[in-house]
Amino acid sequence: MTMHLHFDCFSGISGDMMLGALVDGGLPVKDLRRGLASLGITGYEIRAKKVMRNVIQATKVDVVIHRSMKHPLTFRQILRLIEGSRLPARVKELGREVFTHIAEAESVVHGVPVEQVHFHEVGVVDSLVDVMGTLLGCQLLGVSRVTASPVNVGTGFEQSAHGTLPVPGPAVARLAQGVPIYSEGPRREFTTPTGIAVLRTLVEEFRALPPMSPTAVGYGAGEADPYGWPNVLRLFLGEVRDGAGADTESVFEIETNLDDLNPQVYETVMERLFAAGALDVTLAPVVMKRGRPGTVLTALANKDRTRQVADVMLRETTALGVRYREVAREVLPRTFQRVSTKYGPVRMKVASRNGVPIRAVPEYADCRALAERSGKPVREIMEEAIVTYHRKPARSPSGKRSQRKRA
Structure with a gap:
């Protein structure tokens, strides 16, 4: 436990x-x-x-x-x-x-x-x-x-x-x-x-x-x-509980179609959606009526944050309305384990199934910060983090060693 x-x-x-x-x-x-x-x-x-x-x-x-x-x-x-x-x-x-x-x-x-x-x-x-x-x-x-x-x-x-x-x-x-x-x-x-x-x-x-x-x-x-x-x-x-499998939860999908919004503002819109409590935000190209190109803006949020997320969509974009849909999603348990690379510490996001780590990805923000400090390409920092993770056992915040299989 x-x-x-x-x-x-x-x-x-x-x-x-x-x-x-x-x-x-x-x-x-x-x-x-x-x-x-x-x-x-x-x-x-x-x-x-x-x-x-x-x-x-x-x-x-x-x-x-x-x-x-x-x-x-x-x-x-x-x-x-x-x-x-x-x-x-x-x-x-x-x-x-x-x-x-x-x-x-x-x-x-x-x-x-x-x-x-x-x-x-x-x-x-x-x-x-x-x-x-x-x-x-x-x-x-x-x-x-x-x-x-x-x-x-x-x-x-x-x-x-x-x-x-x-x-x-x-x-x-x-x-x-x-x-x-x-x-x-x-x-x-x-x-x-x-x-x-x-x-x-x-x-x-x-x-x-x-x-x-x-x-x-x-x-x-x-x-x-x-x-x-x-x-x-x-x-x-x-x-x-240790060894737990994937978590299934109910979330809401908030979605709208855009065809007249300057793409330069997409980055700000996404940042403010996350700040409002969005769990995930995506943009997807679509073809709308009369052959017009458009973009579908979709956000996932817990039920208690749907109103705030929808407010951002309506305030920050040209949308005249949004769609709501309750969906179920299955999420693998994830933990962060820090590895000490030669450039500095990097958090690895580790996904597990039935208590067994199956995937580890370097945290991009950590790698970017180390790249700015060292002058090295972000790609090189990320590769070094992955190699270091598979070479050494990582520790959880409590200090206990994590057991994992080598890839």
């Missing part, structure tokens, strides 16, 4: 919200304190309390600093701190990946080499505790698969040390590449660089809540408490 964790990011995500949701969902605070002691950082205390955000009771985890560090930490100092800790190897590996994502984003935003990045927000003790505590918490809860909803980044503007900035801020916007995001609610920032960097590292698939039988539901509170808005992160924790 393994555990599936789903983050519901309707009010964004941050480090304290993640820790709060994990504790609210059953992670003992004493186990969290004991595990983080091996990080080797002193001068702080972890406190958890119940708070109300709108009408929802949630857990707020605070990192109370008694003795702060004298200077911001550099990227290299953070990596050395993580590597020198007594945390589990898998937690350290994921921690390095989170801070690498943040350092690369800050490097691009501020135009400095990664080695010269100083973490004015992330280098302090509380953010280290948030990141490493979340990763450790997932391992302590036995989590083997992580999914998340599209992420609400907030609206309006924010005040920072660099002046007034639009929401999402530059670092979050950079880290959100490849992640479905949207903007809703009060005029404030809901998603932090720490939160979205952890999502990029842990999440295997961004989607609406998948079929599952939750064993726990947790709510983690953010610092802000805007009037009339539940500023919380919700998580669902459920058991997944």
